[in-house]
Amino acid sequence: xxxxxxxxxxxxxxxxxxxxxxxxxxxxxxxxxxxxxxxxxxxxxxxxxxxxxxxxxxxxxxxxxxxxxxxxxxxxxxxxxxxxxxxxxxxxxxxxxxxxxxxxxxxxxxxxxxxxxxxxxxxxxxxxxxxxxxxxxxxxxxxxxxxxxxxxxxxxxxxxxxxxxxxxxxxxxxxxxxxxxxxxxxxxxxxxxxxxxxxxxxxxxxxxxxxxxxxxxxxxxxxxxxxxxxxxxxxxxxxxxxxxxxxxxxxxxxxxxxxxxxxxxxxxxxxxxxxxxxxxxxxxxxxxxxxxxxxxxxxxxxxxxxxxxxxxxxxxxxxxxxxxxxxxxxxxxxxxxxxxxxxxxxxxxxxxxxxxxxxxxxxxxxxxxxxxxxxxxxxxxxxxxxxxxxxxxxxxxxxxxxxxxxxxxxxxxxxxxxxxxxxxxxxxxxxxxxxxxxxxxxxxxxxxxxxxxxxxxxxxxxxxxxxxxxxxxxxxxxxxxxxxxxxxxxxxxxxxxxxxxxxxxxxxxxxxxxxxxxxxxxxxxxxxxxxxxxxxxxxxxxxxxxxxxxxxxxxxxxxxxxxxxxxxxxxxx
Ligand SMILES: Nc1ncnc2c1ncn2[C@@H]1O[C@H](COP(=O)(O)OP(=O)(O)OP(=O)(O)O)[C@@H](O)[C@H]1O
Numbered sequence: 001x002x003x004x005x006x007x008x009x010x011x012x013x014x015x016x017x018x019x020x021x022x023x024x025x026x027x028x029x030x031x032x033x034x035x036x037x038x039x040x041x042x043x044x045x046x047x048x049x050x051x052x053x054x055x056x057x058x059x060x061x062x063x064x065x066x067x068x069x070x071x072x073x074x075x076x077x078x079x080x081x082x083x084x085x086x087x088x089x090x091x092x093x094x095x096x097x098x099x100x101x102x103x104x105x106x107x108x109x110x111x112x113x114x115x116x117x118x119x120x121x122x123x124x125x126x127x128x129x130x131x132x133x134x135x136x137x138x139x140x141x142x143x144x145x146x147x148x149x150x151x152x153x154x155x156x157x158x159x160x161x162x163x164x165x166x167x168x169x170x171x172x173x174x175x176x177x178x179x180x181x182x183x184x185x186x187x188x189x190x191x192x193x194x195x196x197x198x199x200x201x202x203x204x205x206x207x208x209x210x211x212x213x214x215x216x217x218x219x220x221x222x223x224x225x226x227x228x229x230x231x232x233x234x235x236x237x238x239x240x241x242x243x244x245x246x247x248x249x250x251x252x253x254x255x256x257x258x259x260x261x262x263x264x265x266x267x268x269x270x271x272x273x274x275x276x277x278x279x280x281x282x283x284x285x286x287x288x289x290x291x292x293x294x295x296x297x298x299x300x301x302x303x304x305x306x307x308x309x310x311x312x313x314x315x316x317x318x319x320x321x322x323x324x325x326x327x328x329x330x331x332x333x334x335x336x337x338x339x340x341x342x343x344x345x346x347x348x349x350x351x352x353x354x355x356x357x358x359x360x361x362x363x364x365x366x367x368x369x370x371x372x373x374x375x376x377x378x379x380x381x382x383x384x385x386x387x388x389x390x391x392x393x394x395x396x397x398x399x400x401x402x403x404x405x406x407x408x409x410x411x412x413x414x415x416x417x418x419x420x421x422x423x424x425x426x427x428x429x430x431x432x433x434x435x436x437x438x439x440x441x442x443x444x445x446x447x448x449x450x451x452x453x454x455x456x457x458x459x460x461x462x463x464x465x466x467x468x469x470x471x472x473x474x475x476x477x478x479x480x481x482x483x484x485x486x487x488x489x490x491x492x493x494x495x496x497x498x499x500x501x502x503x504x505x506x507x508x509x510x511x512x513x514x515x516x517x518x519x520x521x522x523x524x525x526x527x528x529x530x531x532x533x534x535x536x537x538x539x540x541x542x543x544x545x546x547x548x549x550x551x552x553x554x555x556x557x558x559x560x561x562x563x564x565x566x567x568x569x570x571x572x573x
Contacts, residue, residue: 028146028147028467029147029148029149029150029173029174029466029467030111030147030148030149030150030153031110031111032107032110032111032125032147036103036106036107036125037125037126039103040100040103040104040125043096043099043100043103044100046096047096047097047100104122104123107123107125108123108154111150111153111334112150112334112335112336113150113151113153113154113332113333113334114332114333114334115154115330115331115332115333116330116331117163117328117329117330117331118328118330119161119163120158120330121154121157121158121160121161121163122157123153123154123157124148124153124156124157125147125148125153126147126148127140127145127146127147127148130148130156130157130160131160132156132160132181132185133185133188133189135188135227135228136181136184136185136188136224139223139224139226143223145177148174149169149173149174149178150169150173150334151167151169151173151174151175151178151332151334152174152177152178152181154332154334155167155175155178155179155182155308155310155332156178156181156182158182158330158332159179159182159183159186159269159306159308160182160185160186162186162306163306163328163329163330164306164307164308164322164326164327164328164329164330165307165308165309165329165330165331165332166275166309166314166318166319166322166329166330166331166332167179167308167309167310167311167331167332167333168310168311168312168313168314168332168333168334168337169310169312169332169333169334169335170312170334170335170339170340170341170342170461171312171340171341171457171458171460171461171462171464171465172341172343172437172461172464172465172466173312173334173341174466175273175310175311175312176216176217176220176273176437177220177224178310179206179269179271179273179308179310180217180220180221180224181224183204183206183247183268183269183271184221184224184225184228184230184247186203186268186269187203187204187230187246187247187268188228188230190203190268191228191229191230191246197229200231200243200244200245200246201246201263201266202242202245202246202248202262202263202264202266202267203246203247203266203267203268203269204246204247204248204267204268204269204270204271205247205248205250205255205264205267205269205270205271205296205300206221206247206248206249206250206271206273207250207251207252207255207270207271207272207273207278207293207296208236208249208250208251208273208274208435209251209252209273209274209277209278209289209434209435210251210431210434210435211236211237211251211408211411212411212415212431212432212436213273213274213434213435213436214234214235214236214237214249214250214251215234215236215237215412215415216435216436216437217249217273218232218233218234218237218249221247221249225247230246230247231244231245231246231247232245232246232247232248232249233245233247233248233249234249234250235248235249235250235251235254235255235258236249236250236251236254242258242262248262252278252289252292252293252296253292255292255296256292256295256296259295259296259299262299264299264300264301264302264305265302266302266304267300267302267304267305268304268305268306269305269306269307269308270296270297270300270305270306270307270308271307271308271310272293272307272308272309272310273310273311273435274310274311274434274435275309275310275311275314275318276311276313276314276315276318276454277289277311277434278290278292278293279293279315279317279318279321307326307329309322312457312458312461313337313338313454313457313458314337314338319331336493338453338454338457338490339457339490339493339494340456340457340460340461340490340491340493340494341457341460341461341464341470341494342494342495343464343467343468343469343470344444344460344461344463344464344469344470344471344472344494345469345470345471345472345496346460346472346474346491346494346496347471347472347473347474347491347496348474348476348484348487348488348491348498348499348502349473349474349475349476350476350477350499351475351476351477352477352478353477353478353524354477354523354524354526356477357447357475357477358389358526360475361375361390361445361447361475362393364445364473365390365397365425369443370442370443371398371421371424371425372418372421372423372424372425372426372438372440372441372442373424373425373426373441373442373443373444373445374425374426374428374432374438374441374443374444374445374459374462374463375425375426375427375428375444375445375447376427376428376429376430376432376433376444376445376446376447376448376450376459377427377428377429377447377448377526378429378430378448378451378520378523379429379520380401380403380404380405380429382447382448382523382525382526383401383402383403383427383428383429384401384403384405385525385526385527386401386427386447386526387399387400387401387427388526388528389526389527389528390425390427392528392529392530397424397425398422398423398424398425399423399424399425399426399427400414400417400418400423400425400426400427401414401426401427401428402414402415402418402426402427402428402429402431402432403428403429403431404429404431414426418438419438427447430455432462433450433455433458433459433462434458435458436462437465438462441462441463441465441470442463442470442471443463443470443471443472443473444459444460444462444463444470444471444472444473445472445473445474445475446459446460446472446473446474446475447475448475448520448523449474449475449476449480449483449484449487449521450474450487451483451516451517451520452513452516452517453486453487453489453490456474456487456490457490459472460472460474474487474491479521479523480521481505482505482506482508482512483508483512483516483521484502484505485502485503485505485506485507485508486507486508486513488502488503488505489503
């Protein structure tokens with residue numbers, strides 16, 4: 001095996017990956033048939049027509065009443081017939097409305113949009129049907145976004161109606177725009193008012209769990225605010241002066257630290273992206289996300305402030321907290337709650353041991369790989385080790401790692417190189433597990449088994465985004481057997497094959513799940529062949545030395561006991 005490792009070269013295309021192009025052929029994220037669009041347009045026309053007719057009739061009626069007081073009898077007849085036709089119209093309007101409601105419900109069902117709450121707004125089918133401002137519509141079309149995704153169809157009208165919202169939708173399904181568009185739209189409206197256009201007021205805060213994610217969301221806001229007077233700041237980046245920001249994107253710790261200097265009295269929106277992550281508590285950690293979120297939430301208490309929680313996953317605990325603490329909150333859930341993206345082909349690969357994983361990744365990168373790919377490991381040390389191993393396997397492979405052990409600057413540079421195609425395989429920890437939109441990633445490898453199904457869902461969601469297909473491979477060893485069933489279940493629920501024996505394994509107990517969350521299993525170091533050979537040599541030398549020592553001490557012991565025996569026989573004689 002060692003020779004194979006040394007002489008091996010990956011069978012990948014040696015050219016760097018193509019830079020991201022605007023893909024105008026990409027699949028729409030929602031399913032609306034031509035027939036539904038046609039019916040919708042017809043019904044809407046009818047509704048507008050009927051309402052107009054009804055209004056027209058009211059005007060005519062008023063004029064007639066004033067003008068013809070003399071011809072009472074004929075007017076009486078006229079009145080009766082008008083009343084008849086009015087009730088006919090009302091009935092027809094009600095009929096059309098019902099038909100429209102049924103059509104929208106059918107479209108909701110097809111797109112697996114589930115809602116809870118009072119006064120739910122209707123979905124919209126086309127961006128042009130929404131009342132989003134023209135500048136946003138222009139940006140959408142410039143960015144090749146033609147049709148709203150299911151979460152956008154429902155969440156945008158929700159937020160435009162100024163309702164608090166808890167929303168969940170699969171990874172890569174456009175949640176960022178689902179909250180960014182209504183926030184920007186509302187601020188554009190405010191900016192038209194004299195009291196808002198002249199002075200700087202903080203109007204929206206968007207929280208993200210990592211710097212990388214904050215940078216990405218910030219870029220998205222800047223893109224959609226360009227050409228307007230809205231100022232966006234990324235507090236987790238270089239930015240220190242946030243006094244002129246209308247929209248502030250940040251990780252919670254930066255905001256918490258400067259909370260006393262931030263004026264939230266005009267805040268319209270507090271958006272918590274990856275909300276279940278920000279709800280996480282770490283025992284014994286004062287600065288855990290939940291405490292920070294708690295402090296921010298408390299400070300954002302203006303009457304005009306609404307909250308929006310978004311994530312691909314959410315727990316019953318988050319749901320309960322929202323229902324208990326936020327008045328009048330509506331919920332939107334697209335698809336099955338806590339399920340993985342079905343456009344990602346998912347595989348589980350049994351590797352037996354840690355050495356087996358090395359063989360598996362070598363073979364995978366050699367056969368089924370077109371860069372770029374993301375490889376997840378459970379710790380920063382293992383990220384460094386795996387980069388070393390992959391570089392030793394093929395010196396041509398452009399591989400690097402990103403983890404919390406690197407400085408902010410190093411992390412930013414690595415991300416930039418990965419996005420530019422200079423890095424083909426990026427080895428990372430949980431840090432990149434959530435939210436990042438690296439849309440060219442075609443392959444995700446879970447080199448180390450994720451420690452929860454939530455982590456699994458987010459990790460594999462780094463591929464198969466925006467309606468594209470993706471591929472995710474998850475390795476497991478004998479050590480992982482006791483944790484594998486829940487991930488196997490998620491994969492099967494998404495419609496992919498899982499060996500039957502895995503489904504027959506014992507359910508992962510609650511305690512085991514907790515234990516796994518706290519501490520990932522101990523794993524043997526990912527050593528290169530050279531390191532392994534050196535380690536083997538050292539171990540062999542140590543063993544031989546021990547043998548020698550033991551042999552030496554045994555011969556001393558034997559001669560000592562011989563002497564003793566001689567003494568005893570002498571004394572007996
Ligand atoms: N309506 C749309 N049609 C096509 N593409 C879209 C649409 N809306 C957003 N996108 C694109 O889809 C990609 C994924 O969007 P986004 O990052 O918002 O996903 P997400 O749902 O937040 O995922 P995650 O849960 O991983 O954070 C982005 O590149 C975005 O530009």
